[in-house]
Amino acid sequence: MHLRSFRPAAVRPRAREAESVLVEQYGDLVRLAHLVLPASLGRHRRVLAAHSLVQRALPRVRATPGLPTVPRPRGEASGRQTVQRSLLVEVLRAALAHGRRPRPWPARFAPSGALVPRMPFVVGLRMFPRSGGLDEPDLARRLSDMSAAARAACLLRAVHGLSDDTVHHLLESAGVADPAAALSTARLLEAVPGGAVAALLSSQEFDACALQVGPTDLLRRSRRSRLGLGVAAMGLAAATLVVTVAGDTTPGPSAPTAEAAAAPTNVVRTAAGVWDNTSRVDFTAWPARGSRVNDKKLLGRALSTWARPPAGSRVRLAPATSAAAPTNAPLLLYAGDGADRTVVLLYDGTRLARYSESLSSAENTELSVARTDDADVTTAAAVALDSDKSSTRYLLAPWIAEAGTRDLLRPDVLARPLRMSKDGVTEPVPTMPAGGGCDSRPVLQLRSSERIAEHHSFLLAGLGDLSPVHLTYTPLPGRGRPPHQPREATGTAALVAWAHQACALGSLGNTGVRAVNAWDFAEQHLPDGGGQAVWTCARADTWRGPGDVTVALRTSRDAPDAPALTVAHARSTATCSRFGQHIVATTGWRSPSGHWYVLAAGSRAVTGLSVSGSVSASEEGRTLALPAPRRPHVKVVARLATGGQLDAVSSP
Template identity: 30%
Template structure:
C-alpha cells in the first residue's frame, strides 16, 4: 500500500525503500495484532505515504540494501502518479487490497479526505494499464530494517538552525499569524478523470506566495465567519491577471475574489465548465477548455488558463463573449459566463422529447452564428441581471414580422434562464422599434405570448403570436383575425384580461 500510494517521483528503488521505511516506522512497538490494531497501523502507513516527510529520505541506505529481488510492474505506478493522493489511496484499497466500498469510505474519512464518495468514484474511473506482473508483492517474511540512529544528525541540524536563526533574527520580519481558513488545491491532473469544479487546479504565478494567500484566506474567514478548525476553501487562481495581485477561491456555491483593496463574495454555483470572470475583461477557463476562439473565429490568447481581455459588443457589457468548443458563452452580469443558445423564427419544434432538460426547451448547445450573435447583442442589455448565477440561457425569436397599422418590424422572443441551482425562469418580450414590451412568462418549448398594444393610430389592440407549427388562441371576448402567425384582436373594453394558448396547426 505504501509503495503505490507514495507520490510518483524518483526511481522505483528509492520509492520502495521509502515505502518500507514508512512501514518499519509503524512496526516498532506495534504489538496489537487485533483487527482494530491493524486498522490503526494501516491508517498511519497511508497517512505518511500520502504526504511523506522529507526527513524520511535522509539515510535510506539500509533500506536500499534490503530491497526484494523483484519489483512490481512500473506501468501502474506511472498511472497512479497522475492522481491526487486521496484517489491513489482509494484505488489501492479498492483494486489492490480488495476492500469493500464502505470500508474504503471509512478509511478515507479517517485520513480526512474530503468528499470520500466522489474520490471513490474517481478511483473507479481510473483505467489501469495492462500489467506484465502482479501488482502485489510476493509474500515474504520481512523484519524491520535495523539502522543507525539519526538522532545525532537531527540534533546537529537543530542546533545549526538555532544558531543561524539567532544571527538573522534582526533581519527577518515577524511571522504573520496563521490563517484560520485553509486553502486547498486540486491535483494538477485531477480534471483528466473528474470533470467537476472540485478538480480545477490552482493556476497563476502567485500560487506559491504564502504571504498573499494567507492574507486572502484571512480576509474570507473574516467575511464569512469560517474560523472553525477544518474549515477550508479551494484555491482556483492566484496571479496578476489585470496587473495587481488577485486570488480566486471557492467554497461550495460561493466564489470569492480577493485583492489588497478588498474581498468580493458571490454565489457562483458549481457548474463544471463555466468560465469565471476576472478583472479587466479576462476569464478563467476550465482546465479542459484550452483553445477558445473569438466570435469571429480567431484564436483567443490564453495564459495560465486566463484569456486575453474580451468583452461583449454592447454598451451595457452583457452579451456574447467567445466560443469554447461547440458552445458560445456570454456575460449576463454574473460571476460566471453561461452558455448562450439561439433559435430563429424558422425553428420548429413540437416534440418535447427533443428538448434539453436543463433549459426546459434549449436544444443541445451549438455555436451562435451571425444571426444569433446579433440577436443576443440586442437582447443582452434587456435581460435583467440576476442575483443567482446563470448556467445556460436560450432565446427563441419565435415570431418576426411587421406589426399592423404602421407598427413597423418587431420580434417576439421567449428567453429562458437556467440557474446553477437547477431552477429557471422565463420571460417573453415583444421587441418593437420604440421600446421592448415585457409580456409575461413563456414556455420555451412551445412559446406563445400576447399583450395589449397601442398602434401608431392611437387604437389599443391585442396582439398574440406563437412559434412555427403552432397557432395562438385568445379567450377574452375579443374579435380576432390572423395575419400570418400573428393574431390581432379588438374589444370594446381594451385592456381586459385575456388568456392566450398555443394549439398545433394541424388540429
Template identity: 30%
Template sequence: MAYLVLPDDLAKHDRLIHAHWIVNQSLPRGPRRPRADLYEKLRHQVLRKAMRPAHTGRARLGPWLRLQPATSTDDDLALTTELGRLTAEERAAYVLLHLESMPADDAAGLLADLGVPDPAAALRGAAAIDEHLPPLDQDALLARPPMDPTITRLYGHRTHPAMSRPTLAMFAAATAAVAAAAALTFAFGHPWASAGDNGPAAHAAGGRPDHLTRTRPGEWERTTRLDLDTWPARGDLTGDDAFTSGALAAWNAASTRDRDITRDHADPGPPDAAPQLLYAGHAGSARVALLHDSSRVARYTEDRGTTALELFPEGRLLPGGASPLRLAPGKLLMPPWVTAVKSAALDGGRAHWQPVNVAGGVASVPAVPVSSGCARGPVLELQQPTIAHGRPYTIIDLGGLQSANLLYEPPPPAPVRRLGPHQVDSAPEAVPWGFQLWGKLACRPAGPAAVTGHGPGSVEMAMAWEFWAGNLPDGGGRGHWVCTRYGLGDGGSRTYATLLDDRGATLTGQRSGTWDCSRLQRDVVSGTWWKSPKGRWYYLAAASRRVVILAADGPFSHPAVKKGFLVAQGPKGGQQPPGKVSLQAENYDHHPMPIFQR
C-alpha cells in the same frame, strides 16, 4: 420509506446507500413534475423494491462513497431494533401507518396491491410496536433529522411554503437520488482520490485547515466530470506562500463566521476540509486568489493595501463543463480544456469575432462601450476541440464570478433541437440571427441589464427563444416575439416576453420562478396592444408551436387567428384603448399555456 422497510441485517450505512439506490431506480425518467399521481406511483415502486431487495451485498454498494448520516440516538436505535423484529410486509405496513398517516383500510388495500398475501396480519404486526414504544414517541422520533435518510450533509434550497405533502415527498425522494449520484461522482472522479501529498489536508488546531490543496496538472483528462475539482492551480503567485497563506487565513475567518451564524440552527457538519487553490496571481493592479471547496468559490483580492474576500456558490455545469471565473474586470480564468477564445460585441448586427489573448489560462477580454441600461458584452466564444462533441460555446460576462451561457432557440418551422438551444457562436452550423437578436435585446427591458443587479455570479444561463415570427398587420413589417429566460445560480429564473419590430421593442410580460421557456415548459403565449405605422391600434397575441386554442376578449373587433397568431382591430389614433383584455390558450393536451401579458 425505503430505509425503514429494508432488512435490519444490513449495516446502517449500507442500508442508507441501498435506500438511495432504490429511490434512484424508481424515479421516472425525463421531466419530473411534482404531481400527486406520480408520487403514488413512486411510493408503490419504492415499497415494492424495499420489501424484496436484490443485490444487498457489499459487491454492489462497495464503490459508493461512504456517506455519513447524522448520528442516531439510543431512542432511534430502539425504534430501528423494533422494526428489525418485523417482516418486510409488516415494516411496509408500519411506514404507511406512521409516515403516510394512512387509514388502516387504505393501507390494507395498498399492501394487497403490493402482493402482500395477508394485509390484515401485516397491519397487526406493525401495531405491535405500539406495545414497546408509545405512538407519540414514535412520531417524534420519525420527525427528527437522524431518522431522515435523505439528510447526509447535503444542503438544498428552501422548499416553497405552498408545497403539498406529495410534492414534499417527491422533493425528498429526488434529494435522496441526488445524494446517491453525488456519491458515485465523488468516489470515482475526485482528483484527490489518489493524489498522494496533494490529498485532503490535515487540520490545524481548532479544526481549521492549515494549507491549501492543489489538483495535479492534466487531471481533467483523466476524469469524465469536468468541474472545478479538475482545475489545476494557475497564476504567477502560486509559489508565493505569504500571499496564499493570507488567502487561506481569510477563508478560515469567513468559514468561522458562517459556522458561528449557523451553529444554533443546524448541525454544522465535520470540520472544514482544506480548500483547493485554483488561481494565485496578478490581475490588473490587484493580486487575486481563487479558492474552492465542494460548494463555494472564494475570490481573495489585495489591491493598494486593502484586502477583500468574496464568497460565491459554485455554479452548475455548462455544456463545456464549467464557466470561466472572473478575476477582475476584463480578466477571466478559463477552464483548462479551452484552447482559444474569440470575442464580439452585441451591437445589433452580425458578429465580428476577434481573437482574444490568453496567457497562463487568463483571457484578457476587450472592453466594449458601456451605456446606461445596456449590456453589450462582449460575447466570448470558447473553443474546446477535445471535449464532448468539440463544439464551441458562448458566454457573456455580466459582472459576476460566473459568466452566463448565451443561447438562442429559433421559431417554427425550425425543429426543436433534442440537445437544447443553439450556442450563439461562429461554427458553420450556427444560426447567425441568434447573435443579432441578442444585439437587438441588449438595450431593451428584457436584455441582460435586467438581471445584472440580481447578485454577483448569479446569472448562469441567458436564452432567447423566438417562439413566433411573421408579418405584422397594417404594413408593420416583420415581427419577432421572443421569450428571454435567465437561469439564476440559486435555481430561480427571470423570464420576459418581448415583441420586436422594425421600430423597436415592446415588453409584453414577465414572470419569475417558473419553468417557462425551458425544456421543462415549452408552451408560452403573450399578448399586447400595438400601434401600427399608420396609427391604428391592434391587439396582438402569439403562441408557441403546440397551441390548438388561442382566443381573446376585450375592447376590439374582428379577432382572427392564423398559425398561432391573433390579430384584433382597435381604434385609430389616440392613446392605448382602456379596458381589460382576457387571453386564453391551450396546448395539444388541452392544458392552459403560461400567459405573458402586462
C-alpha cells in the same frame, strides 16, 4: 437415474444457440439496455448496469425450456429469430424494472447456484460512452423527457428496423402497460427528415460498448485514503494504549474546523491533466495556476479571510450565497499578480471565492464569494480575476482551446481573437456598460478543446459576477418536427436574435444569473405592411434556482441592433423552461399606417386564442391580430393541444 435426465434434451442446443445470438447481438442489446435505463444512475453506473442486464439475460433464456412467448408476424422464421426476440424481451423487461428496485446492489442466485452481483465490480475507474457531435446531446435531452418504453420503441424502430407490430409485441411481452402510447411518442421524435434520429442513435454517444475510461475523483480518493490511514492509526493507538484522565475538563481534538480548512498546507490541488481524463468537467478539474501558488503566506491570508474576514476587509456575497467558512480545505484554482493587485481564487465544491489585496502590501483586501452549484463545461469555463470601470481580465478553464470577443449588437462582425497567457489569463476585455447606454455589448466567444467536444463554441457575457453568464438560443419551432432544445448562441439565427435582446442584459448585472436562453417561440405576419414579427421569451436562470422571463417582440422592419419591444415580464417562474414548455403573450401594437391592433401568439402546443377586454374574439391557431382602440387592455387565454388552458404572461 441421474438428475440430468429430468432436463429436456433440447435445452442444451437451445442454450448454445442463445449464447451464440447474445454474443453476435451483444452490442445492440447493450445499446438498448443503456438507452432504457434511467439517466439518474449516472453515466458510469448506467454503463455497468447495461452490461450486467444483458449478460444476466442469457441464463434466464437458456434455463427456460419454453422460451418466452413473443408473438411474431406471420411468415417469420421461428428458430434463431425467436431466440433473438426472447433476448430482447428479457433485456427490456430487466431494464424497465431496474428503476423500480428498492436497492441498487442486490445479489441474485443464478440457476447454477452461483452468486452473481448486479453490476461488474470496477475499482478506480469511471467508464462512459465517448462524446459525439453537437446534435447528440440535444437528442439525449429529448430522450430523457420520454418514458423508458418510448425510448425503447424509438431505438427498436429506428436502429433495429422493426415494424410497429413487432415493436408493440415486444413491449407488451416485456410488461409495458401501454405499448401504443410508447410507439406514438417514438413516432413524434422520429419525425425528422433524413433519418437523423437513426444515425444519431447509432453514434458512439449511445454506444455503451465503445467506452472512454478515466480515473475516479482523485481528490476524494486521496482524502478517503488519508482518512482510512488515520482511522487505522487511531485504532492501533487505542488498542495499545489506554489513558484515563480523571476530572480533566480540557477539550480534546475535534472534527475538522474552519481553522483546519484555513491552513495553507491543507489546500487541495488538482493535477494539470485531470480535465482530459474525467467525466466531471467543472471547477474540480481546474489545476492550480499562477506565479504564487506556492506562497504559503498569501494563501494563509486568503484562507483566513474567507474563514473570518478581518475588520476593514470588503466582502461581497452574490445573491443567496452563504457567508459561512468552508468546512473542508478548498481547491486552489489560481494565485498570482495582476496590474495592481494580487488575486487568489478558491473553490469549496459549491462556491467560488476570490481574494485580492494590494500588490504593494497585504492591505486593502477584498473578498467576493458566489455560488457555482453544478457548474459544467460552459459555466465553469471562465472566472473574472479583476475588473475596473472599463475592462475585466478572465481566467479561462484548461479545456479552452480558443478565445475571442464579439459585440452582440453587430451579429455580422466576426469575433476578435483574444490573447491569453500560458496560465490562461486573458488580456483585458471591455466591460459591458451598466446603465442606460447601449452602444456595445461585448461578450466572450470561447471554443472547447476537441478532447471535450468537436467544434463546440459558446458565448459568455460578463455582467459583474465572478462567473460570466452563458448565452444560449432556441430557434423557432419547425413544422412536424420535435421541439427544439437550447443550443449555443453562435449560429446566424442566434446572433440575429441576441442582437435585439443584448441591451436588456445590462439589467442583470450582479444578480447571480447563471445562463440566459433566448427562445423564439412564435412567428407572425403583421397587418398593414408591418412585415414579419418574431416573439421571443428570454429566460434568465440563477445559480440559486429561480428564473425570470422577459417576452419581447421584434419585426422585420426593425434595425438589426434595435432593442426588441418588451411586452411581458414574470419573476420566479417556470415559464420557458423544460418544466414550463408552453407560453402565450399579448401586446397592443401600432401599425406603420397608424392603426392599433391586439397581437397575441403562443408556443407550438397552442391551438386557439380567446381575447376579452377592449376587444373580444376567439380564433383557432397560434397567432392573432385584431383591430383595437388606442393602447388596448385585454386578457388572452390560450387553448392547448393537451386540452388545458393557459393565461398570457402578465404585462410589465
